[in-house]
Amino acid sequence: MTGQDPTTSVQIDTTRPHPARMYDWYLGGKDNYPVDEEMGRQMLALDPRVPVMARVNRAFMHRATRWLAQNGVRQFLDIGTGIPTEPNLHQVAQEIAPDARVVYCDNDPIVLAHAAALLRGTDKGATEYLQADVRDPDAILEGARKVLDFSRPVALSLIALLHFVSDEDGGHELVRRLLAELPSGSYLVITHATADFTPEESRAATEKLRAAGVTLALRSREEFTRFFDGLDLVDPGVEVPHHWHPELGEPVPGQDDGVIPGYGAVARKP
Numbered sequence: 001m002t003g004q005d006p007t008t009s010v011q012i013d014t015t016r017p018h019p020a021r022m023y024d025w026y027l028g029g030k031d032n033y034p035v036d037e038e039m040g041r042q043m044l045a046l047d048p049r050v051p052v053m054a055r056v057n058r059a060f061m062h063r064a065t066r067w068l069a070q071n072g073v074r075q076f077l078d079i080g081t082g083i084p085t086e087p088n089l090h091q092v093a094q095e096i097a098p099d100a101r102v103v104y105c106d107n108d109p110i111v112l113a114h115a116a117a118l119l120r121g122t123d124k125g126a127t128e129y130l131q132a133d134v135r136d137p138d139a140i141l142e143g144a145r146k147v148l149d150f151s152r153p154v155a156l157s158l159i160a161l162l163h164f165v166s167d168e169d170g171g172h173e174l175v176r177r178l179l180a181e182l183p184s185g186s187y188l189v190i191t192h193a194t195a196d197f198t199p200e201e202s203r204a205a206t207e208k209l210r211a212a213g214v215t216l217a218l219r220s221r222e223e224f225t226r227f228f229d230g231l232d233l234v235d236p237g238v239e240v241p242h243h244w245h246p247e248l249g250e251p252v253p254g255q256d257d258g259v260i261p262g263y264g265a266v267a268r269k270p
Helices: 019-026 034-046 050-070 089-096 109-113 137-144 171-180 199-211 221-228
Strands: 075-079 101-106 126-131 155-159 187-193 262-268
Touching (some): 050 187, 155 171, 171 187
Parallel strands (some): 075 155, 155 187
């Protein structure tokens, strides 16, 4: 699959930070702008471990994808993909299952500009990129159906995304809408930031991002767990991300040097 043409002229708003580009900056990437670095540095001033948190989320995605592929999943829908950082999800999945099919989705035009890096999969498998927002699940599902067979299990991956979707935007309802189209045996994979461990820093971060036009909806453990209502959680259930099946990947340097204020989980649709 070729995806949308990444050479197409895209309009990138460099006047306010974008989570995908901030994440790229935390990971040491080059595909970000001064406005993203400025806000990133403000987040570091509140909590210098933010780059470690970004890497922990990325490592969770690698381990969860590995676990899913080892347990027979061959289709993946990754929403909130972010700027390509190797190994990408399809590389992890196709290393185990060369026939794995992956659809990536993000709403930042700069990710589209680099989408070619997401489309270099195996000959036996398939990769595709959609330019769409999680708040428009119908558009995502329509595009994904062109690559994925919705009569077979699909892993829906939402890594470090839903804390940018407020309750007013229907965060839980959006996940239910996406899952409703997926068959029995599909999986939901989520990591999510929380204020449970660092309430003061989290409050300050939320206010700074809101002032810059970025929503940050930090949910409690209970609110996070609600995303999995009606699903069967994979052991060990809801955990801080780096405690979820650590044997499936390498530890992130610094992950145990303080609290990681987030949760991660994987669950199966009955």
